[in-house]
Amino acid sequence: MYRSHNCGELNATHINTEVTLSGWVQKSRDKGFIVWVDLRDRYGVTQLVFDEERTSKEMMERAQKLGREFVIQVKGKVIERASKNPNMPTGEIEILVSELTILNKAIVPPFTIEDETDGGEDLRMKYRYLDIRRNPVKNNLIFRSKVSMEVRNFLSNNGFIEVETPYLIKSTPEGARDFVVPSRMNEGEFYALPQSPQTFKQLLMVGGMDKYFQIVKCFRDEDLRADRQPEFTQIDCEMAFVEQEDILNIFENLTRHLLKEINGVEVDKFPRMLFDDAMRLYGNDKPDIRFGMEFGELNDIAQHKDFGVFNNAELVVGIAVPGGNAYTRKEIDKLIDWVKRPQVGALGMVYSRCNDDGSFKSSVDKFYDQEDLAKWAERTGAKPGDLVCVLSGPANKVRAQLSALRMELAERLGLRKPNEFAPLWVIDFPLLELDEETGHYHAMHHPFTSPKPGQLELLDTDPGAVKANAYDLVLNGNEIGGGSIRIHDKETQATMFKHLGFTPEEAKEQFGFLMDAFQYGAPPHGGLAFGLDRLVSILGGQETIRDFIAFPKNNSGRDVMIDAPAAIDDEQLKELSLQVTVNK
């Protein structure tokens, strides 16, 4: 038996108990006549003591030679500590060691295993197994496990069945590029790894499974952006005989359950916002509503006043920056530079200072009088002491730019508080999205999403205006989940594919299995998928997904720790060449 207790549980009630502990040497302090060693395991740190009076010379010498991260086992008696440490759960006691066994030595780690480490990110990624020993990373992994477990508890208690869907499947394009897997059993043919279990869960609904969920890996062979992993984890859910309202209610309850169990936060009923309103008020389909700074559209009051920039713009829109009038001229110039950065892309910014005496001072005083500027303030909700920032241009672009500015300022003003949670539903998304490059429409959610009742006809005349039974769950400015009520009849699905540019043959080839299934009595159904990685990082108060993953991959998709992928060996190469040749 390697241990009787762990390193986090002993306290004054254990004094005089004989215990056995195992763990890692966190650090040691050698005063010559006395040696203290901090022994660490997953559960905490316990102080060991060796001293001249009570410890044999031989053991004293061995204790003095213990290096950082040595793995040791000790037996000894729990004694009261002379100088107690109230900040440590085990701070009242220490272990007077009577037996010391070195279980494994350790060479010097490339960075210190402390909460605040001296290791840079690259080094910590390379030695991820050492990084995981550090409390912040270890606790994040434990946190992730807890969130998964609470999700499963809630869904199981609400009648959902976890069903495992296959990973080696037939390719069904879903927007991103599939990873493919050569089949050596069937030369020239390839499996795909699923981008999501979408079609499988729909088939389960056709199969009467009614309430399905799965916490499941999904795969996308695409360029990696920050915090995007080629494999990611989804909480995938689907229900039959439901309307949008049923789905919103159950997953709102799930989210509320998580916030309560994980974060100890009680949240009221989630607000619901139309997609169009989200875009109008926040320039964004995932608004962070922890703070105000709602957009005020100024076209009717700012245009036709001889200011050509505004007059020629599709949209003139502003926000009020709380306390922004305190900015110096230089600070405002820096802000203007910020919105002109290529990542934001504005051509300039107009502003109006709201003075404490109720007067205004704008960068366009030549064109707008005090009465005009008072209207701007009113429209953006600006109070004396605030700053009104105004952008103009094509509506879609200018909304995105002002949204970026809103988020940046909120960050600077400390309005994005990590421990405050403001969830909301964004509903009534457009069914289709115009690809401005190709001029083609594609499904905004996915091709299985149903249009709102009675809007199918609009597909021919005004496809961009068709709204979908689609919804996103947004938390603190992040989309943590999204879903839709699906199409459940063959005809509507065929119409949908037609409008997405599929020939009937292509639709049959790729999705015939699903449309065939719809003929055998498909129930109305819909669902939702949460991105577990992001959900966990937001509940955990951090934006970095990587901190909550045991073995992240770097930007090229390689495992940072085991240096994958590997070059293929000769035998495999031969087989693959053969397949490719045969297929030609």
Place this chain on the structure above:
Amino acid sequence: MYRSHNCGELNATHINTEVTLSGWVQKSRDKGFIVWVDLRDRYGVTQLVFDEERTSKEMMERAQKLGREFVIQVKGKVIERASKNPNMPTGEIEILVSELTILNKAIVPPFTIEDETDGGEDLRMKYRYLDIRRNPVKNNLIFRSKVSMEVRNFLSNNGFIEVETPYLIKSTPEGARDFVVPSRMNEGEFYALPQSPQTFKQLLMVGGMDKYFQIVKCFRDEDLRADRQPEFTQIDCEMAFVEQEDILNIFENLTRHLLKEINGVEVDKFPRMLFDDAMRLYGNDKPDIRFGMEFGELNDIAQHKDFGVFNNAELVVGIAVPGGNAYTRKEIDKLIDWVKRPQVGALGMVYSRCNDDGSFKSSVDKFYDQEDLAKWAERTGAKPGDLVCVLSGPANKVRAQLSALRMELAERLGLRKPNEFAPLWVIDFPLLELDEETGHYHAMHHPFTSPKPGQLELLDTDPGAVKANAYDLVLNGNEIGGGSIRIHDKETQATMFKHLGFTPEEAKEQFGFLMDAFQYGAPPHGGLAFGLDRLVSILGGQETIRDFIAFPKNNSGRDVMIDAPAAIDDEQLKELSLQVTVNK
């Protein structure tokens, strides 16, 4: 709202309640003046009634046209049924329908959706989404979900953390062939899909995670035998600071928890059997101990009696067949034919009838007298009325043959009772296994398994005799789990690789990341993995894994329902060719 209740919950307490139900038309009986419809959903079946007196003519006509598997919604009043059905939870009531809505029509299904269906296996596999509507399959999927949830509950309550390990990894050979995944981000390089998260969980132990588990998909690109899927699910566990005893105890408790929660069965402490004893007594490393029929080795009493077949054999071994003396001569001849089938491979079988009067009648009376045969009976535990069956030949082969006969006879005698559970641990497995074809030794469990203390030296002189800290959990003649205490220091691991025929360079290339990690303070650790698919099917009282998987694959590895894998398209082909060429 599609329903106020489900189809399995209404009973006499609901009489006079107005309800809304949705589901599938299981069947209908049309008597002209009255129509009964059985409405089915995941939860049960409820009888609907339409009759001339109380139903409008228009609705009556629509009810008469409802086909099997139509998806409908009804509103109506719960009324007492005239002829009650005590075998149905809803058998006291029926619904007098006031509104009928057809949600989706259905074409005639290719087989009947009944517990006993007319559909052959191929058809049911092809239309798996219809097969899943049948109670036996549906209940198996729900059962599987319940087992997974109970596993998670137990492990979470015992301090285990579920950590997700990556699916796109660097290839680390583990016996079977890896599936490979071309990386389009890194031309000419390939990921592998994990055969198990073995090395990752060991790195988590080095990382101090202490108690890890994961219910995880594993992949093997190998020939498919019956009920082998190219992807399968593993309950993967690992612990640090443990000895074999700790692991056996915790996973014995897990198994006992499952048997109790899932099957309502209380099981005593699991017996532990040495691998050598299992082979000697049952000819098998996964003995079914629900019944006796232990092997009796007869060399000392059956050899040197002028019967050349036995005299020349390495092993003469028999079993007692309970009540087997009742077999006719013809039946015994058939049994002899059975052991001579190529799948079993015995050259013949000797038998001795144990008559009720205490006398014996054997097929080798010429060589053995009553006293000899009495010893055979004693050695195999045969009683009057039994039949002693004896095989002889090379020890390994004859044990396997007699084990096959033992299992076959037990099956025929009804001794393998699906609702009886007899778990045991088989321990002290050999470390290495001789590949008779190549003459090389390979790791019986895997190369990370530690030898028993003090046996490392034997590797040079008698590798086949080295025992490992390896154990299997056996249930009803099936290996449901297996594991080992791992090597946790670089030197021993290097020695192990050397004995497995790796050059130091190969070992470094393939497993350097693990051996490097061991240098930074690796704790003693070990673990176990359960095959979830098999565990679930055995707890469910069935041997067929496929019944517990939503979307099985056929023998070529294809999904039986969506006909994967797909032929690769031209664009993908071009990219792959490029990669393969570059790599050359």
